[in-house]
Amino acid sequence: MRTLSLLALTLALAACAGDPEPTAVDDQVLPDSDPFALDASATAFGLxxxxxxxxxxGGVSAMFARIENPTGDADTLVAARTDAAGRVEIHRTQENAEGLSEMVPVEGGLTVPAGETVALEPGGLHVMLLDLQRDLVAGDTLDVELEFAGRGAVTVRAPVRGL
Ligand SMILES: [Cu+2]
Known part of the structure; x- marks a missing residue:
């Protein structure tokens, strides 16, 4: 799903060319059925x-995604929730002094700077799902609510993948 960035670029180019109706382009950027978009505009915050x-x-899992913020304002992911986990935390995987990999909670929330993309990926930042309340089986989907300081709570539907 790199389409968001590409479309944002297309939109910017169209604007430079003097497109008289940029909002018309906005409307067709991402269909409403797109489960990954938080907003139907390529110039808006999205996932x-x-x-x-x-x-x-009973085990643990993690959710990954790319949080894209083409807007002019930073926003911060302050919490996440899903009914599939007893507890959800925002973690960063890092190397400790002994050279071992460890996960630590991201204090104060995860900020996505204006104009930047933050990747939640294995070995890095992730939404940690603790005390799973049910099996997460490959092929299923998992709804996770992400709460941002600025834009509030948004729900992301994440497909479940095997290891
Ligand atoms: Cu973790």
Missing amino acids: SEPYARAAPA
Whole structure:
């Protein structure tokens, strides 16, 4: 799902060319049925490529995605929720002093700067799903509510993938 960036670029080029009706382009950028978009405009904050890892009930999993912020204002992911997990935390995987990989909570929330994309990916930032309330099976989908300081709560539907 790289279409968001490409379309944003297309939109910018169209604007430079003096497109008289840029809003008409906005309307067709992302269809309403697109499960990955938080907003139907390529110039708006959005999320792409979400997925969660398969794991059994009682275990742990993680959700990954790219959070794209082409707007002029930073926003911060302050919390996440899903009924599939007893507890959800925002984590960063890093190397500790002993050279071992460890996960630490991101204090104060995860800021997505204006004009930037933050990738939640294996080995880096992720939404940690603890105390799974049910099996997450490859092929299923998982709804995760992400709460941003600025724009409020948005729900992302993440496909579940096997390891
Ligand atoms: Cu973690």
